[in-house]
Amino acid sequence: MGEPTATWGKMLADSVTTRNVDPLYLFIPGTALFIVVLSFNLLGDSVRDALDPRAGRA
Structure with missing residues (x-):
């Protein structure tokens, strides 16, 4: 099996530990x-x- 699919949530969670190195x-x-x-x-x-x-249209 290959690597799991990258998601924005996973990328954000992983970046919390490296935010000082690569913001x-x-x-x-x-x-x-x-x-x-x-x-x-x-x-x-x-x-x-x-x-x-x-909805009232003005």
């Missing part, structure tokens, strides 16, 4: 995870605004 190892997956979560949040807000008949 980018913490910054890059953390930033990528933040952007993905923010994108889904904004997408969900826009879909709700478009499909909610009770």
Whole structure:
């Protein structure tokens, strides 16, 4: 069997011990995870605004 698949959560957990040596190892997956979560949040807000008949349109 090969190596397990890398995930952003595993990369963040592993980078806690090496944050003083290589801070980018913490910054890059953390930033990528933040952007993905923010994108889904904004997408969900826009879909709700478009499909909610009770929302007041200004």
